[in-house]
Amino acid sequence: MADLALALTDAPDPGDVALVERELTAFNVERALPYDRRPLCVFLRDRAGRAVGGATGTTNWGWLYLDCFWLPEAERRAGWGGRVLAAEAEARARGCGRARLFTYSFQAQGFYERHGYAVFGVLDDYPPGHRQVWMRKDL
Numbered sequence: 193m194a195d196l197a198l199a200l201t202d203a204p205d206p207g208d209v210a211l212v213e214r215e216l217t218a219f220n221v222e223r224a225l226p227y228d229r230r231p232l233c234v235f236l237r238d239r240a241g242r243a244v245g246g247a248t249g250t251t252n253w254g255w256l257y258l259d260c261f262w263l264p265e266a267e268r269r270a271g272w273g274g275r276v277l278a279a280e281a282e283a284r285a286r287g288c289g290r291a292r293l294f295t296y297s298f299q300a301q302g303f304y305e306r307h308g309y310a311v312f313g314v315l316d317d318y319p320p321g322h323r324q325v326w327m328r329k330d331l
Contacts, residue, residue, distance in 0.1 A: 224253070225253055227252055227253070228251070228252055228253065229250050229251070229252040230250060230251050230252075230286065231248070231249070231250055232248075232249050232250060232251050232256065232279050232282055232283060232286075233246060233247065233248045233249065233279075234246050234247050234276045234278055234279045236263065236267065236272055236276065244263075244264055244267070245262050245263040245264055245267060245272070245276075246261075246262070246263075246276055247259075247260065247261040247262075247276050247277075247279055248260045248261075249279060249293075251283050251286045251288050254287060254288050254289055254290065255288055255289075255290050255291065255292060256279065256280060256283035256288045256290070256291040256292070256331065257291070257292055257293065258279065258291060258292075258293040259293075261273075261276065261293075261300070263276070273300075273303055274307065277307055280329075280331055283331060284331050288331055289330065289331055290328060290329065290330055290331055291309070291328065291329045291331055292326070292327065292328045292329075293309070293326075293327055293328075294324055294325060294326045294327065295324075295325050295327065296319070296322055296323065296324055296325065297322045297323040297324075297325060298322055301325050301327070304327050304329075305327075307329075308329045308330075309327040309328065309329045310327060310328060310329065311325055311326065311327055312326055312327065312328050313325075313326035314326070
């Protein structure tokens, strides 16, 4: 251990990041299941084909993880949000039985609850003055 040193950085070498991710993945696969992670994205596009909103996520180990979900203010409450959740149907087609995500207290908790998601965890004061709300749904 005498030959080791910590190096703190906010500009990591991509190879160093890849090493940590690769080794953690190998550790997890050895103890659980092989990853079957695949991106799953749904985009709302304008007539010119430009993305104006949508959702990004992944499927892995029988779960859909919705990472980012955003729609322009003008398109909210017009039914687009529920349609973007079509990602759930694709997740089911991939063999997923559950979905998870997090939102913030100033974002869309009520929207997700109306679409069948339930809270399973809350991180208070993150960001300060708000809450991070973890939610899940059986598909």
